[in-house]
Amino acid sequence: MSALNPYRPGIFISFEGIDGAGKSTQLHAVVNLLQAAGRKVVLTREPGGTEIGEKIRDLLLHESMRPPTEALLMFAARQEHVLQVIEPALLNGVDVVCDRFTAATLAYQGGGKGIPTERLDAIARWVHPGLCPDCIILIDVPPEVAAQRLAQVRQRDRFEQESVDFFARVRAHYLQQAEAAPKKWLVVDGTQAPDVVQSIITNHLSNVLLEFDSK
Numbered sequence: 326m327s328a329l330n331p332y333r334p335g336i337f338i339s340f341e342g343i344d345g346a347g348k349s350t351q352l353h354a355v356v357n358l359l360q361a362a363g364r365k366v367v368l369t370r371e372p373g374g375t376e377i378g379e380k381i382r383d384l385l386l387h388e389s390m391r392p393p394t395e396a397l398l399m400f401a402a403r404q405e406h407v408l409q410v411i412e413p414a415l416l417n418g419v420d421v422v423c424d425r426f427t428a429a430t431l432a433y434q435g436g437g438k439g440i441p442t443e444r445l446d447a448i449a450r451w452v453h454p455g456l457c458p459d460c461i462i463l464i465d466v467p468p469e470v471a472a473q474r475l476a477q478v479r480q481r482d483r484f485e486q487e488s489v490d491f492f493a494r495v496r497a498h499y500l501q502q503a504e505a506a507p508k509k510w511l512v513v514d515g516t517q518a519p520d521v522v523q524s525i526i527t528n529h530l531s532n533v534l535l536e537f538d539s540k
């Protein structure tokens with residue numbers, strides 16, 4: 326366990342999915358699992374996670390803007406997040422559970438809004454060279470299911486108001502990313518009952534932890 330070895334870097338886990346996939350409950354379950362294993366954990370989110378990042382989040386979620394502006398602001402917030410929160414935690418042996426990371430920019434601004442992947446990859450290499458989550462959990466739901474869930478949300482933000490077609494493109498891009506790196510991604514069917522989703526995720530992470538600790 327990293328708690329026994331303070332010089333060991335923490336594990337970096339990110340959660341992904343289209344709006345309405347049901348990430349929130351699962352994020353907390355993972356934090357509980359890691360803490361129960363005696364690990365220190367930071368739970369954070371993107372865009373956001375720092376003072377400046379939360380201000381940028383507010384702009385992104387509520388002000389209309391062009392897709393390139395949106396992509397660059399996502400990365401601007403991420404730069405501060407990586408430098409202020411993620412890297413220091415990992416270097417100190419603290420695990421990071423992050424509600425979205427660069428895979429979201431590839432899926433939303435790339436798949437959803439048509440910005441070429443190579444361009445986003447180049448910015449990602451500049452903003453966080455060599456940093457990638459150890460494990461990415463995709464809670465996968467069809468956009469029609471997500472739309473039904475989002476219909477219950479009273480004040481939907483700019484992204485939550487996007488069309489079913491948009492979310493279908495985002496979902497397809499996520500699934501494409503997962504298929505390209507199956508060792509890194511866990512795709513969970515988010516239409517199952519939340520406790521079923523939770524047990525699939527916790528089983529998987531228990532194995533990831535064993536593998537991580539044996540390195």
Ligand code: TMP
Nearest residue numbers: 344371372399425426429430433484485
């Ligand atoms: P959240 O509601 O899951 O906190 O995420 C905020 C919104 O930002 C969500 O609709 C997805 C979107 N988003 C992107 O479009 N690109 C990104 O890189 C990130 C991190 C989030």
